[in-house]
Amino acid sequence: MDTLYNIGLSFRLAFRNIISSGLRTWLTITTLSLAFVMILFFNSMYTGWEYQGIRDQVNWEFAQGQVIHPDYDKLDPFTIESGHGNYEKDAHLTPVLIRQANIYPDGRMVPILLKGIPADQQIVELPTQLLKESKVNIPALIGLGMAQDNNLKVGDAILMRWKDKNGTFDAQNITIAGIFETNVPTIDAGQIWIDLNRMNQLTGLQQEATYLLADAEYNQTTNASWNYKDKEALLKEFYELIELKRGGSSFLYGILMLIALIAIFDSQVFSVFKRQKEIGTYIALGFTKKRVTFLFTLEGTMYAFIATVVGSIIAIPLLSWLHEVGIPMTSNVDQSRKMGITVGEYIYPLMTPELFTKTVFWVVVLSAVISYLPVRKIAKMNTVDALKGKK
Amino acid sequence: MKKIFTIAFLLIGCTLMAQDPVAMLQKIDENMYSSTKITKSKMIVYGKRKNKEIVMEAYSRGTKDTFSEYLSPAREKGTKMLKLDDKLWIYSPSSDRTIQISGHMLRQSVNGSDMSYEDMMQEKKMVDMYTPTIKGEEQMNGEDCYILQLDAKVDDISYPKVKMWVEKKNYVPMRQDLFAKSGQLLKTINMEDVRPVNGRFYPFKMNYKDVLKDGKGTDFIVIEMQDNVPISDNVFNKANLKK
Numbered sequence: 001m002d003t004l005y006n007i008g009l010s011f012r013l014a015f016r017n018i019i020s021s022g023l024r025t026w027l028t029i030t031t032l033s034l035a036f037v038m039i040l041f042f043n044s045m046y047t048g049w050e051y052q053g054i055r056d057q058v059n060w061e062f063a064q065g066q067v068i069h070p071d072y073d074k075l076d077p078f079t080i081e082s083g084h085g086n087y088e089k090d091a092h093l094t095p096v097l098i099r100q101a102n103i104y105p106d107g108r109m110v111p112i113l114l115k116g117i118p119a120d121q122q123i124v125e126l127p128t129q130l131l132k133e134s135k136v137n138i139p140a141l142i143g144l145g146m147a148q149d150n151n152l153k154v155g156d157a158i159l160m161r162w163k164d165k166n167g168t169f170d171a172q173n174i175t176i177a178g179i180f181e182t183n184v185p186t187i188d189a190g191q192i193w194i195d196l197n198r199m200n201q202l203t204g205l206q207q208e209a210t211y212l213l214a215d216a217e218y219n220q221t222t223n224a225s226w227n228y229k230d231k232e233a234l235l236k237e238f239y240e241l242i243e244l245k246r247g248g249s250s251f252l253y254g255i256l257m258l259i260a261l262i263a264i265f266d267s268q269v270f271s272v273f274k275r276q277k278e279i280g281t282y283i284a285l286g287f288t289k290k291r292v293t294f295l296f297t298l299e300g301t302m303y304a305f306i307a308t309v310v311g312s313i314i315a316i317p318l319l320s321w322l323h324e325v326g327i328p329m330t331s332n333v334d335q336s337r338k339m340g341i342t343v344g345e346y347i348y349p350l351m352t353p354e355l356f357t358k359t360v361f362w363v364v365v366l367s368a369v370i371s372y373l374p375v376r377k378i379a380k381m382n383t384v385d386a387l388k389g390k391k
Numbered sequence: 392m393k394k395i396f397t398i399a400f401l402l403i404g405c406t407l408m409a410q411d412p413v414a415m416l417q418k419i420d421e422n423m424y425s426s427t428k429i430t431k432s433k434m435i436v437y438g439k440r441k442n443k444e445i446v447m448e449a450y451s452r453g454t455k456d457t458f459s460e461y462l463s464p465a466r467e468k469g470t471k472m473l474k475l476d477d478k479l480w481i482y483s484p485s486s487d488r489t490i491q492i493s494g495h496m497l498r499q500s501v502n503g504s505d506m507s508y509e510d511m512m513q514e515k516k517m518v519d520m521y522t523p524t525i526k527g528e529e530q531m532n533g534e535d536c537y538i539l540q541l542d543a544k545v546d547d548i549s550y551p552k553v554k555m556w557v558e559k560k561n562y563v564p565m566r567q568d569l570f571a572k573s574g575q576l577l578k579t580i581n582m583e584d585v586r587p588v589n590g591r592f593y594p595f596k597m598n599y600k601d602v603l604k605d606g607k608g609t610d611f612i613v614i615e616m617q618d619n620v621p622i623s624d625n626v627f628n629k630a631n632l633k634k
Contacts (some may be wrong), residue, residue: 102603104603104604107603107604107605107606108600108604108605108607109603109604110502159575159603161571161575161577161603163549164572166546166547166548167547167548167549168543168546168547168548168549168550168551168572169549169550169551169571169572169577170571170572170573171571171573171575171577171603172571172573172575192522383617
């Protein structure tokens with residue numbers, strides 16, 4: 001009971017001491033709370049981006065996993081030519097066949113990837129039912145990015161040239177049956193989607209695929225010689241990218257945090273130096289040196305407590321509002337899409353309880369460590385000298 | 392009057408029938424392909440803003456092996472290409488590296504021209520690839536020509552249908568229209584300025600045009616040609632690329 005009372009007393013004393021320091025205290029708290037808000041803001045933004053990116057890539061591109069032809073490597077375009085083959089049919093797998101082709105918008109030759117997917121598929125959000133409903137010779141779907149790059153709109157016919165399985169050129173008009181809008185540029189940029197059956201007829205490649213999209217119930221018994229990658233493996237590069245970006249932005253709030261911690265360190269050094277008589281009085285009144293050290297450490301840590309409270313008052317409503325309205329990415333979205341990075345027009349920051357707790361924990365722990373370092377000196381102080389205020 | 396038309400029609404028909412299209416195609420092959428050839432030529436690539444001229448020297452052996460080196464402009468000088476059977480390598484002096492062109496890269500254009508690397512890879516004689524039919528006669532690029540329709544008789548061929556205008560005197564193709572499987576015209580090659588070289592006849596000016604693209608196409612002008620001259624085996628060696 002005494003211990004609890006003593007701790008409570010120490011908290012009251014520490015709070016009163018730092019508040020009585022006036023402007024210096026509030027300056028330190030402002031810097032620290034700014035760092036706290038920045039940490040929360042950036043991390044929420046990247047968490048929101050990560051959440052959106054995972055959802056979009058799973059819904060539009062990866063499904064629950066992919067079974068990839070052993071000769072196909074998506075990072076090596078040389079493998080498109082040979083990286084396809086016959087597959088075993090499985091109710092939980094949807095085939096996708098990739099071939100290279102060219103289209104000729106406005107008299108320019110544009111190399112594209114021609115992708116075939118069953119028109120009746122429902123595993124990804126591509127609006128392939130439009131291919132089924134269309135009555136034209138070769139209906140095709142393209143993404144908004146591809147449509148904008150090549151000035152194409154629904155109903156436009158454009159000449160496409162490709163090679164069949166024997167390497168013989170063929171060329172016919174395709175008609176744009178639909179334009180889809182997605183945040184996943186890797187299914188949009190330079191790509192044209194057609195019905196797999198039609199693609200089989202055009203290329204002569206029957207029951208062949210480059211990769212197979214798996215649903216959640218696929219149990220890896222069929223197509224065992226192909227490489228199965230679950231969605232986590234497929235998202236690995238995206239996770240790495242987010243971590244990289246997160247690391248990059250930590251520099252900014254790291255600097256702010258450093259300034260705040262230096263301010264705390266400075267306050268603590270100043271306190272130990274200037275408040276020797278006070279330290280001596282505490283000891284004379286019966287405080288142990290350990291308790292005085294604790295009190296001074298608590299004073300330093302109190303900055304972090306107050307800063308997290310002030311920071312939370314700013315950050316929680318701000319991030320909740322941004323979570324609703326989103327942060328516009330218009331200036332970066334085109335560039336990011338050209339680089340194949342999944343990013344939406346708006347990023348909706350997502351502050352999870354884990355992120356909040358972790359941030360509070362680290363800000364408080366770091367402040368406590370920094371506060372403790374200068375006050376270790378108290379333990380070595382001579383009580384009489386301290387009372388006399390001798391340096 | 393009716394009789395005159397009938398006689399004229401029969402005469403034309405008989406003349407065309409008298410020509411064996413396969414023999415004609417063989418003659419074209421014999422005329423165009425020699426055992427060895429050294430050619431200095433200029434490629435003019437017509438661009439939207441400016442034209443590009445590349446001078447090169449090429450050594451060829453039969454239909455399978457070719458070695459060529461760019462002589463100008465300074466930026467391209469020293470670039471070498473070696474084709475052996477169905478393989479193609481390019482050496483770039485700026486990077487001092489040799490790369491093999493394969494897969495989809497073969498479809499890319501050669502120095503922005505209307506010719507693809509694949510077009511350079513044609514290695515079979517036409518008589519082995521196509522079944523010819525004579526479709527008529529017409530003047531083309533200033534010469535009296537037979538019109539041949541060539542239909543592919545093998546599967547692994549880039550252009551399944553070719554329409555060819557062949558000069559009557561020396562069996563030199565004066566124009567070729569290359570078609571896709573669907574019948575869509577893809578490329579045209581126009582030949583002019585036929586000159587004798589060591590008993591054979593070659594067009595000294597050719598224009599390659601990808602008809603699906605805008606522009607004037609690419610001219611290929613022969614500056615000098617030597618036919619049936621000895622060429623060392625060392626020329627057709629990968630080691631020669633870095634020399």
